[in-house]
Amino acid sequence: IYTQKKVYDHNLHFSIDEIPPRVEPRKVLMASPEYFDIIDIKNPHMEKGLGNMDKKLAISQWENVRNEYLRLAELGILESVNVISGVPGCEDMVFAANQTFPWRDETGRKEVILSKMRHCSRQKEVPYFEEFFRDEGYKINKLEKTTLFEGMGDLIPHYGKMLLYGGYGFRSEKSAYDEIAQLLNVPIIALELINENFYHLDTCFLPLDEETVLICAEAFTTEGLKTIKKMFREVIAIPVHEASLNFSLNAHIINDQITGKKVALMQKGGIITFHHLVKKGFEVIELDTSEFIKSGGSVFCMKMMVY
Ligand code: ARG
Numbered sequence: 103i104y105t106q107k108k109v110y111d112h113n114l115h116f117s118i119d120e121i122p123p124r125v126e127p128r129k130v131l132m133a134s135p136e137y138f139d140i141i142d143i144k145n146p147h148m149e150k151g152l153g154n155m156d157k158k159l160a161i162s163q164w165e166n167v168r169n170e171y172l173r174l175a176e177l178g179i180l181e182s183v184n185v186i187s188g189v190p191g192c193e194d195m196v197f198a199a200n201q202t203f204p205w206r207d208e209t210g211r212k213e214v215i216l217s218k219m220r221h222c223s224r225q226k227e228v229p230y231f232e233e234f235f236r237d238e239g240y241k242i243n244k245l246e247k248t249t250l251f252e253g254m255g256d257l258i259p260h261y262g263k264m265l266l267y268g269g270y271g272f273r274s275e276k277s278a279y280d281e282i283a284q285l286l287n288v289p290i291i292a293l294e295l296i297n298e299n300f301y302h303l304d305t306c307f308l309p310l311d312e313e314t315v316l317i318c319a320e321a322f323t324t325e326g327l328k329t330i331k332k333m334f335r336e337v338i339a340i341p342v343h344e345a346s347l348n349f350s351l352n353a354h355i356i357n358d359q360i361t362g363k364k365v366a367l368m369q370k371g372g373i374i375t376f377h378h379l380v381k382k383g384f385e386v387i388e389l390d391t392s393e394f395i396k397s398g399g400s401v402f403c404m405k406m407m408v409y
Contacts, residue, residue, distance in 0.1 A: 104289050105236045107278045109268070109291045112325045114332050117118055118312065119287075125206065126183040126359050127407040130171045131234065132198050133162040133227075139193035140397050145272075145301045150397025157333065160393035164196065169388055170367060179356060184408070186234055189358045192227045195396070199223070199254040199304060201231040201405040204240065205286050208264070208409040213241035215282055217253040220273050231406075243285050248271055251278035253304040256404060257290075259290070260333065261309045261357060266287055269303025271295040293326045299346045304402045308351045308375075310382055314338065316375060318345035340375050349391070349400035350375035355384070369400045 104116035138160055140151045148157040171183045188195050195201075201224075203215040219225045233244060245251060258267050268279040268290045279290040293303065297320050300306040306321035311398040314334040319327060320342045331337050345351045351371025356365040366379045370388035381385045391400045 106287050106289055107283045108202045109283050109292050110329075111277075111289050112329055114200070114291070114329060117266070118260065118333050120262065121210065121265045124259065124262055124264045126357070127204065127206070127263065127409045128358070128360070129408045130180055130183045131186065131406040131408050132164075132168060132171075132183070132404060133186045133195045133230075134188045135196045137163050137193060138164075138186040138196045138207035138394075138397075139188050139370065141193055141367070142223070144194070144224075145398040146298050151398075155396050157391050158392075161391070163336050163391055163393055164404070167401060170387055170389065171405070172179070174365065177363075178300075179358050179361055179365060186230055188243040189227070189230060192223070192230075193384075194221075194224050194294055194304070194397065195227045195230070197255075197397075197399045197403040198406045199399075200233070200252045200324055202235065202406065203251075203257050204235065204406065204408050205251045205288075207287065211241065212216075212239065213243055213286070215245065215251070215253070215285065216245045218245055218251050218278075218393075219242070224326045234312075235408075245281055246276065248275065248281050250275045251282070252302065255304050255403060257282070257298050258307060258309065260312070261355075262359070263402065264310050266290045267303065267307065268292050269295045269307070272298060272301035291329060293329065294323050295321055296323055297321045301398070302403070305349065305352050306345060308353055308355065309334075310355055310379070310384075311357055314382065316340055316378060317350055318342055318351060321345075326385065338378055340372075341376075344372050344374050347374040348375075349395050352400040352402040354401045354405065370396065
C-alpha cells in the first residue's frame with residue numbers, strides 16, 4: 103500500500119508492482135550551444151574545465167548529438183526534436199535537463215514544474231523554457247515553498263511507472279519533493295547524494311527498464327542503496343572512476359514503448375556501462391561530449407524529454 107502525494111525515504115512499505123503504468127515521453131527538447139561557456143565553478147568537474155573548453159569543438163559535439171536525435175526521429179523511435187535558442191549570458195542553458203520537470207498525468211493532462219536553480223546565472227534560463235511549455239499547452243507550476251530544485255537533473259521517473267526518484271543534497275533540497283508530490287499527485291522516493299562528483303541524481307542513477315537500474319553506489323548512503331534495491335530487481339553498480347570521469351551514467355536511455363526499440367546514447371569510452379547496456383539489448387550510440395563534461399554534464403543533461 104502506498105500513498106500518492108507522499109515522499110518516502112527508508113519507510114517503504116510497497117512494491118513496484120503496485121504502482122500504475124506510465125507512458126514515456128517521445129519528444130526531445132534541446133537548447134542551442136552558441137553561448138555555452140565555462141566561466142565559474144558550480145561543480146567539481148568545472149575546476150578542470152575552466153579556461154580549457156574548446157568552443158568550436160563543443161558546438162560540433164552538440165550538433166552530433168542533435169543529428170543523432172534527428173536520425174532517431176526519422177526512424178520513428180522519437181517523435182520530434184525541438185530546439186530553444188541559446189541566450190547570451192546563459193552559459194549553462196544547453197543543459198536542458200535542469201530548468202524544468204515535465205509530467206503527464208494518467209488522464210493525459212500535461213504539466214510542468216519550473217526549477218528554482220541554485221546559481222543566479224542559471225535562474226535566468228528558466229523563463230525561456232517556461233515559454234516553450236506554455237506554447238505547448240502545458241499547465242505551468244511554480245514552487246511556492248521550495249527554494250532549490252533542479253528539474254530532471256535531480257528528479258528521475260521509474261521507467262514506465264507513476265513513481266519518481268528525487269536526489270537531494272547538492273542542488274535540490276529534500277523539501278522540494280513534498281511540494282512536487284502534492285502538485286503532481288505522485289509518490290516520490292527521496293535519495294540523498296553524498297559525493298560531490300555526483301551532484302545531480304542523473305550522474306549516478308540510470309534506470310533501463312521497470313526492473314533494472316545502473317548506479318554508482320558511492321554516490322548514495324547505505325539507506326539509499328537499500329531503498330534502491332527494494333525498488334529494482336536488478337541493481338548494477340558501475341565503478342566510481344568510470345561514472346565520474348566518463349559520465350557513463352549520464353546516458354540517455356530510449357526504451358520506446360511504441361516501436362519496442364532500445365537505444366542508449368552515451369559518452370564514448372564508458373566500457374563497463376557499454377557492456378551492460380549491450381547485454382540488456384540496447385543499441386548503444388557512443389558520442390563525444392568531452393567539452394560538456396568539462397562543465398559537469400553529458401548526453402542526459404543536454405536534453406529534456408517532453409510529452
Ligand atoms: N555546469 C552545469 C551546472 O553545474 C552543468 C549541469 C549538468 N546537468 C546535469 N543534469 N547534470 O549546473
